Amino acid sequence: xxxxxxxxxxxxxxxxxxxxxxxxxxxxxxxxxxxxxxxxxxxxxxxxxxxxxxxxxxxxxxxxxxxxxxxxxxxxxxxxxxxxxxxxxxxxxxxxxxxxxxxxxxxxxxxxxxxxxxxxxxxxxxxxxxxxxxxxxxxxxxxxxxxxxxxxxxxxxxxxxxxxxxxxxxxxxxxxxxxxxxxxxxxxxxxxxxxxxxxxxxxxxxxxxxxxxx
Ligand SMILES: C[S@@+](CC[C@H](N)C(=O)[O-])C[C@H]1O[C@@H](n2cnc3c(N)ncnc32)[C@H](O)[C@@H]1O
Numbered sequence: 001x002x003x004x005x006x007x008x009x010x011x012x013x014x015x016x017x018x019x020x021x022x023x024x025x026x027x028x029x030x031x032x033x034x035x036x037x038x039x040x041x042x043x044x045x046x047x048x049x050x051x052x053x054x055x056x057x058x059x060x061x062x063x064x065x066x067x068x069x070x071x072x073x074x075x076x077x078x079x080x081x082x083x084x085x086x087x088x089x090x091x092x093x094x095x096x097x098x099x100x101x102x103x104x105x106x107x108x109x110x111x112x113x114x115x116x117x118x119x120x121x122x123x124x125x126x127x128x129x130x131x132x133x134x135x136x137x138x139x140x141x142x143x144x145x146x147x148x149x150x151x152x153x154x155x156x157x158x159x160x161x162x163x164x165x166x167x168x169x170x171x172x173x174x175x176x177x178x179x180x181x182x183x184x185x186x187x188x189x190x191x192x193x194x195x196x197x198x199x200x201x202x203x204x205x206x207x208x209x210x211x212x213x214x
Contacts, residue, residue, distance in 0.1 A: 054120035061142055062094070064159035067121040069096050070183050073200040074207060075103050078155075078181055081196055082209060084108040088152035091115070093143040093166075098125030100155055101136045110153070112136040115143035148173045157183035164188055176213035183207050 055066055078100075084090065086109035092101050095114025105112040116122040116138065125138045144165075148154060151174060158166060167187050170180060180187065184205045193214075196207040 050120055054118050057119065058117045061117050064161045065094055065157075066159075067096055067118045068157075070100055070157050071198065071200065071203040072099070072103075073198040073203050074183060074205075075100055077196050077198040078207060079103060079107050081194070082153070082179060082181060084110050084153060087111055089113065089150050090153040090155065091143075091146075091148060091151050093154065093156040094158060095125055095138060096121050096157075098128045098136060098138055101125075101138075102128055102132050102134045104155075105134045105136050106132070114138045115141045115146060117142050144169065148178075149175060151175075151178050153179045153181065155181045155183075158185065160185050170212065174212045178212040180210040180212060181207065182210070 051067070059066070084104060084107075088108070088110045090101065090104050090110045090112050092098075092112070092114040095101055095116045096118075098114055098116075101112035101114045104110050112134075114125060114136065116125055117140070119140070122138065122140045128134075129136045129138060148170070154170065154174070156166070163182075163185055167189065170178075170187070174180075184207075186192065186206075186208045187210060190210055192208040192210050194209045196209065197204050198207070
């Protein structure tokens with residue numbers, strides 16, 4: 001917040017100096033420009049604050065798996081490589097802003113279900129579903145409390161501190177043949193069918209694909 005407060009103060013001082021000494025620039029245009037800048041900085045500050053608050057609120061439950069998103073190039077690569085059928089049940093464990101599920105639904109007509117515990121991410125996911133008219137179910141719920149026995153495909157982008165616990169959960173609940181897609185981090189001790197990399201110069205983290213029980 002100090003950064004934004006200081007920036008706003010500097011802007012105010014700068015603006016008053018310019019107005020006092022007469023800069024030759026039309027003062028109305030200057031005023032408008034400064035107003036727009038202030039609004040922009042305000043929106044930025046509020047969104048950063050909301051992000052910090054919502055992340056802090058749920059961090060005891062999420063561990064290291066904070067709200068970040070999977071890049072569209074990775075989603076593209078996954079959907080090109082993991083073929084899905086209409087009606088198949090696809091879970092995203094910690095669905096963030098819902099981008100993977102909405103893309104999977106739009107491409108394949110799967111039954112897409114997401115669980116999210118970060119309030120901001122949950123709201124963004126609901127908004128995305130609403131704006132894209134997608135038939136995707138987003139729940140504000142801890143995914144550890146959900147049974148995944150009916151899953152055909154499980155997608156996740158979680159962090160190493162929860163991957164052991166995730167393997168235990170998947171091992172107990174999944175039916176044979178369920179596909180697991182794990183972005184960036186492997187499921188410890190499991191042998192992937194394949195490891196994908198997006199066609200992108202930066203977003204080249206591994207994407208691990210598994211078939212449960214095979
Ligand atoms: C790295 S982000 C990935 C978001 C999304 N899956 C994607 O790939 O764009 C991980 C998300 O998992 C959520 N999350 C972590 N633990 C969770 C839990 N126990 N229940 C529900 N959501 C959880 C976090 O809030 C965060 O939004």
